Amino acid sequence: MIIKKVINIILSLIFLIITSLIWGVKQADLALFIGSVLTFVGVAFFAQWSLLSNITCSIILFFNHPVKLNDSIIILESKDYVIEGRVVDIGLFFVTLETKESGKITLPNNIFILKSIKNITNEIKISNDNV
Template structure:
C-alpha cells in the first residue's frame, strides 16, 4: 500500500472516530446534565463547547496525518488568532457578550420561562425569557414580539424576575 492510501484510511478512521465520539459525548453529557436539572439551553451550550473541543482535536490529528509541518500549522494558527484579535478589538462588545453569557450561565438567577422586567429608565423590556445563547437573550413580550437583548446589557441592567405570568 502506498502512503496516499494509508493517509486516506487514517483520515476515514479519524473522521469516523470523531463522529462516534461526538454522539457518545453528546449523550453522556446530556444525560449527566439532565440529572443536574440544568435548563435545556445550558445543556446545549455545554454540548457546543465539547463539540468545539473535539472538532479542534480532529483537525489537529488530520493535519498530522496529511504531513503538515509544525511551522505551517503555527503560521496558520497565528494568522487565525491575529484575525480574531483584530475582530475582538474592533468589536469589543462581541467579547463582552461571550464573557457575559458565561457569567449568566453559571451565576445568574434568570432561567428559561421566567418573566423579567428590566428596571431601567431608558430601557423598558418586559416579557418571558424564551432563549439564552452565547450572544443574546430573547424575550417574548405580551404582544408576542421577540426582543433580542445583548448578554452584556442583560448582565448590566437591574431587573425583576418572576415565574411565568
C-alpha cells in the same frame, strides 16, 4: 530581553523610514496609509472587545445569574420605560425575550447583565402557594 525587543523595533522603524525615503514615498501618502491602518486596527479591536464581552457575559448568565429559561422578568430600563417578557432563549451573544406587545426582543448579553432585572416568576409562585 525587553531592551532587545525595543531596540529591534526602533531599528526596524528606522530601516523602514530610510527605505521609504530612498524609494521616494511622499510623506502625505505615508501618513494617509498609516492613518488608515490605525483606523482599521482600532475598529477591529473594538469589534473583538464587543464579541468577547458578550461571550463572557453568556458564561456568567449560564452559571451565576438568577434568571433561567421560561422565567417572567421585568427589565427596568429607566423610570418610565420597562420591558416585561418571558426568557425564551439564552444564547452565546443574545438573550431573547417574548413580550406580549411586540413579540420577540433580543438583548445583547452584556446589556442584559448591566440592567436591573426583576424576576416575577418567583412572585407568581409565592402568590399561588399562599392561595
